[in-house]
């Protein structure tokens with residue numbers, strides 16, 4: 001057990017109210033939850049009390065995206081941006097608790113602005129802004145943040161981190177499952193048909209499968225000159241015709257050749273990748289709807305190809321989560337690509353699909369306070385189990 005900080009609550013594994021905060025690679029806003037957690041890991045239970053998404057103010061979003069895209073920024077402006085993100089996260093934490101008994105702990109993922117996957121002879125590097133010390137001070141609530149660092153220092157990718165939570169909340173002893181997140185990026189957790197205790201020891205796999213909504217969001221933004229930022233329910237793409245030769249061509253991308261552990265981000269599947277897609281599409285004279293249909297099918301096919309390449313068996317079911325689980329057309333294309341495996345959403349298995357990642361960071365903060373590891377070395381490639389996160393207490 002780590003020595004508890006005097007400014008932090010010393011938790012016992014019984015009912016604890018925690019806020020979870022997450023903003024991922026879509027940079028659409030802060031997903032916030034208020035949960036009651038009990039148990040430790042294999043007997044963990046979650047009661048979702050409140051859940052809300054707080055869109056970023058347009059100017060803050062623009063600054064974050066500019067930074068993600070590698071635009072130059074002075075250190076003074078970087079400091080200001082970090083403060084502003086922390087303030088937005090703190091406001092989200094306060095707002096999601098409004099009218100409820102307060103949380104005693106916050107788990108804040110922060111905003112990813114840069115991710116360098118680990119490689120042979122190169123450590124990973126992952127930078128999340130929105131510093132936890134400021135969130136703790138503003139909310140007067142102890143805050144755990146910077147969850148990816150310990151895993152990276154142990155030579156892991158620092159991502160994905162949600163798989164250990166998936167094991168504890170979604171394993172089934174009779175059915176193997178893939179939990180497929182469709183955020184900006186896509187990532188999966190393969191849960192063999194084992195109970196939670198066995199699963200933590202063996203068989204679980206997880207990795208970033210490639211793009212989630214990122215190429216769709218970027219394409220919609222480009223095609224509408226910034227008027228729209230995503231294809232609501234996939235309605236636009238559903239009107240188009242898929243260009244199958246392009247999908248086939250894009251599936252040859254070298255990222256899909258890499259065996260797990262692997263992780264990715266906007267640095268790879270970002271604007272430059274989309275430029276290449278648009279260039280490759282030029283000879284086909286596609287309409288905007290055709291382009292979106294083709295990018296949507298590519299996204300679905302990339303997930304199916306990753307499963308075929310890297311899973312020991314097709315899963316008994318695929319459970320979707322993340323914002324892309326709301327895209328009806330993407331879900332249809334996934335169901336076709338994964339046929340005959342049934343495709344559902346985690347909400348139907350008791351875990352809100354849109355809130356799952358922020359719930360996971362509430363749990364990782366709780367595990368930090370219990371001294372329990374949060375990573376799965378088989379997934380991230382780390383050399384050992386790590387207690388994840390840096391904790392900031394409230395010193396009045």
Ligand SMILES: Nc1ncnc2c1ncn2[C@@H]1O[C@H](COP(=O)(O)OP(=O)(O)OP(=O)(O)O)[C@@H](O)[C@H]1O
Nearest residue numbers: 024025026183184185213232233322323324326327
């Ligand atoms: N109704 C909807 N129809 C289509 N797409 C949707 C809908 N709702 C959300 N999305 C998509 O989900 C995205 C946000 O998903 P989410 O919040 O899970 O991503 P994230 O957490 O930023 O990403 P990551 O998991 O990569 O960190 C939006 O940018 C949009 O593309």
Ligand SMILES: CC(=O)N[C@H]1[C@@H]2OC[C@@H](O2)[C@@H](O)[C@@H]1O[C@H](C)C(=O)O
Nearest residue numbers: 024112115159160161162183185187
């Ligand atoms: C560096 C980073 O923010 N990675 C995210 C991103 O979004 C999806 C995928 O890429 C995943 O690896 C990770 O997020 C989830 C929450 C995770 O760590 O499990």
